Amino acid sequence: MNFKKPYLFIFYLLLLVGLFSGTLLINGCSSKEPETYTITGDTLVDGKKLVEINCTKCHALVPANALNKNVWSHHTLPHMAHYLGLSSYLGGYYKSEKDTGGMSLAEWQIIAGYYQKMAPDTILSIPKPTPLLNDWAGFTLKKPGQAKFSTFTTMAMVNPFTHKIYTSDALTDRLLEWDGNFNQRKVTTLPSTTVNALFKKDDKGNNIGIFSSIGQIQAVDFPNGRVLNINLDSKTDTTANLVADDLARPVQTLEGDFNKDGLTDVVILGQGHYKGGVYLFKQNPDHSYAQSNISNKAGAVQAVAGDFNNDGWQDLMILFGSGDEGLWLFLNDHKGGFTEKNLLRFPPVYGSTSFQLADMDHDGKPDLIYTSGYNFNDSRILKPYHGVYIFKNMGNWDFKQKWFYPLDGCTKAIAADFDADGDLDIATSSFYTDLQHNPGEGFVYFEQVSPFNFKAHAVPVSNYGRWFTMDVGDFNNDGKPDIILGNYSTGFMIQGIKPFWDAKTPFIVLENNFKK
16 A cells, blocks of 8 residues: 655645644634733833733743743743744844734833743752652563664554554654564555554454544644554554545544433544644544534544543543643534633643543542653743652542652653552653763653652663553563653754664564553
8 A cells, every 4th residue: 555745845845834724723822802001111020911911812821930041942932922023133032014913013012021031041840759769670671673774663552462563663654563573564655654542343343543643743833643443463464444534643542422422422532733633533324424523623642532521421530731721621512513621721832642531549449640741832942840640539530730750851650550559650761861870760650659649760771762652461461561652863863962762663662560
């Protein structure tokens, strides 16, 4: 199966279109009545008020001390200026004829002066609540042989039905299958690299994978993503059946009977960049699909389906990781649509990356494990508020922060009872970690010793790769959860570090050797 990729000139043309389209998208994102304010002449007073009025129209307030002076002045403010009706050039700002609406140049200069005065010169790290223990913590390293070239693994996931690992690489776009002895088989060549898989059995008992083929791994608006249904039991170069195409960077696909008609529907998260959405594909009796949009907002990174209000209908909980960041509950309205409710909102510098619902304290209510750490937008510095959080469920999905562990560039957290002691532990991976000073934070295992109290183990695997993906599953079929880390060896660097890690190992397995 061959897919022709877009011509490069079209790619760069649409990249430019995407950048400019963000102006229209953001300028129209607020339904609030414009608030007027009279300038007093006090930069700190005026700046604070103008920020509160204008910079919260589309997202949560970013405190001045969240970034340093240099990043505010040379990166974040120039990037944000055009959303408020101004242009930037060589460190200065102006309003051109095309810059209509928004705020005045004088008001914007007050905001810029406010951040220059209030922002710190340096963002300091914060102490760890518990020290990192440098040990293997009950895991054993297993890995396949090396590839011929550097690896750019965008997915490494375990099929729970077959215990095989499936990987995808951004360089080759091949979907590979790995058995328990790390023998590999090419399943097919994808239209673009895949970042997520949904494994299931069909009505004939075949092993099926539904793969989210992202289109563009870079955050640009180029809607060439596809979702593909593949029979994994086929022994030849497998034909992929198209579920949906022309998607804005699909990053996850879910299934469920959302209208209770007995047919399985599909939900796709189109993360996009400035443009994206959450799409519902309702299955018709003839097995065709009718598309509707659950949300037109870009930035969705992960979703969970479930009956969250106990009314017998499938709902969705969705994390958005750019722009207006936060966790939203989409409740099924029983009429083919959803009503949305915000549960948590985060400033857009958090870079929300993943979440999981898990009962961490055995009180019968699922708590929230949340990670922040995407760090490749317009503020590429290490941030002390990046890391793994636990929010306790106080009832009715009212979340209160209970625990935080700072981890630079944290990408994912998965809870499981790894040590078989009856409580949930947490495995974390960090892609944008401090490679110069703390590369061991790329993978940290948190052993829960009492509710919300953890021992932190920096398992020494930083020399084997740079971990872009993580999955948990029983790879060796012994009934215990293993951990799979995918190596995106170079690219998306925020520090001028010469790679010291193995670039040619596509993934590693941390085999669970805890005694049951």
